[in-house]
Amino acid sequence: MLETETTKEAERLMTICNACRYCEGICAVFPAMEIRSNFATGDLSYLANLCHNCGACFHDCQYAPPHEFGVNVPKTFAKLRRESYEAYTWPAFLGPLFRSNGVAVCLLSGLGFVLILGITLLMNEPAALFQAHTDAGSFYAIMPHNVMATLFGSVFLFAIFAIIMGVRNFWRATGENETPLADPPSLTQALHDTFTLKYLDGGGGGCSTGTDQPSPWRKRFHHATFYGFLLCFAATTTGTIYHYVFDWVAPYGYFSLPNIFGTVGGIGLLVGPAGLWWIKRKMNEEMAELSNRGMDMGFLALLFLTSLTGLLLMILRETPAMGTLLIIHLGVVMGLFLAFPYGKFVHGIYRFAALIRYAMERRRDLKHAPAE
């Protein structure tokens, strides 16, 4: 990525931190910074993506504003993360979407919605939309299964492809030559750090994004969101297996696996994003990178709406509202899929990549450390 005002500021901060090192024990950023003596933009975007925005190093810093050094690592890194997503996006011309994310997300989900509605109407009598359907396969009375699967499957595959391409650009820019696949222990370590949100805890006490009082809630809400998302994903996957392997047709019973996964995950995906929204709203003003708000809040809103419409659909699926709800739900999900590579979703992927890189670097470092 090219040098920007933000990378210059990040370099200035890392020079101060490297001379100070007081935060060394808090998170992975500082040990990773210390083994570098100068900071290329790739290094800086790697460090920025290692940061979990926990706020500890802001409240702990004797050089934080109003000090003339004005050290504010979380804010600078938040901005740099967004710039890095933008710089490494594939295809590159879509990078600017990250800047106008609030708007982009609305447009994308609007687009998704229109698309779904259009296709549905093309396939159906408008009247079918407003009837109650109680039999198996009722969803497919609105939109045939094959159309649904092809549409969503292809958008999803595209999203994954685009993300992989972007993260590959990122990986190369950080100067790492090895592929993570060649280093399973580091991969395991990174998976562990991701699934436990190891660094989302200010070095032990929790995040201090509002005041200097650490709190476990940000981690809890993030866990709810993350695992909620995974469960919803599991619901879709089991549903697909049911359909193609067992020939069982949706909607499934309340106590079927897809439904249990979907319900529990859906609740997590309501509580988590709502909580994170609330925490972001109460973020310390000096620490908050407001230009990221559109991206952050847009993604939370999409997750929340996906879950809300999904749960409503499940509850009201035997009423005449089903048709409308299904279209809204599918529209939101389509928006979510479309926004995957160009919105806040990528933060998880970039951070995971950064954590792998960190684990690899550590292991190499230890191997080369002189015996004491």
Next chain:
Amino acid sequence: MTAKKNGKVQQGHYDVVILGGGNAALCAAITAARLGSSVIILEAAPKDWRGGNSRHTRNLRLAHDESNEVLTAPYTVEEFYSDLMRVTDGETDEDLARFTLEQSSELWDWLLEQGVRFQPSLGGTLQLSHTNAFFLGGGKALMNAMYRTAEAMGVEVRYDTEVVDLGFDDGHFTQATVRLADGSQEIIAGQSLVAAAGGFEANIEWLREYWGDAADNFIVRGTPYNRGGVLRLMLDNGMMAVGDPKQCHAVALDARAPKFDGGIVTRLDCVSLGIVVNADGDRFYDEGEDFWPKRYAIWGRLIAHQPDQIAHVIIDEKAQGLFMPSVFKPVTSDTIAGIATQLDLDPAKLEDTVATYNAAVVPGTFDTQRLDDCRTEQLDPPKTHWARRIDTPPFYGYSLRPGITFTYLGVRVNRNAQVLMADGRPTSNVFAAGEIMAGNVLGKGYLAGIGMTIGAVFGRIAGREAARRARN
């Protein structure tokens, strides 16, 4: 309970009134509050700048009989004591010193209980890994944790509240007069007093009394609020002084450091790898006398005695990567003359100094991990270790200034942290902790981490005794 007195607002009456808002003050406040006292902290600084010099610290030194998750090996009181005797040359109250070190063994558990967290010694400080406990996130994190604990216990904290007068009745504290941000004054009365308002290192006029004009060129590493006002009031009210007013902890700093509050990052660790010259381009001290951590605290005074209180360290490419990164970039050039011009030195003179030094270097095996055999011969002053020719461009130069950490002049206390009157009688309700009495233990020299130890040990005792006194 607000009343008017001499045109000043009289604010409530507290069991324990604490002057200052750093480590010593908070240790006292929490201890007194835990004993049930009503406590008020009067801190001169605004909230953003609370915590005095303690905000800039990274560790404290404590005796411990067993290693733990952070401290890599035991450190006995005996070992601690002999380290202290070595650095102070015996300039200490041996009884109080030993007592402090014994008490320090309680600090680990106690600080954990107050919400303070520790981490292993930082990169580049391995030599302290078994003696010093490092604060996770540094001194500001420590202070934040202590303030949270104190406030949760009902301690009242007043920021922007500078103590400008103290009422004593023959050594018996009655009230404090404070000045608020808007210039108005208030009176705060209390049963007992804990003075924990630091030294006078930020008071250049006061430093001038001992250092003359040289003081103008001192950089103050810590808070601008430690101006010694409370110390002055106590001495003027007949309390006994301790410590040599000229003694202080002063190090060599990058000359571009801010005048106040530059903290830890402005230090420069490359002196032992190069040569240091004064404004005339002359060397003036053995740069390789001992390991830098053992010597850095004498360089502040050395530079304070040079013309214009400035010096310049010159290294070459070989030294790169061998010292802690610094916050400011050095001047660089491919020639010594080029360095001289940028540092405002006479190029011919500096070339001569470097050439003379280079000629005196004898071959040896360079090793920064031990006192190696790389030295000079027939050079005055000599460089006794790590002497290598300065001959590999690019060359690098940094300018250095004396940076004052804290002063040692204080008030005399006993084991109860009770301040003594000039005639040796203990005051009835006046206690002191931290920098303001560190000179009792530290008459000279410095041992990394002992400033916070003295503050925490005596802060706790002062809090306890002040609470006890308030109850009677």
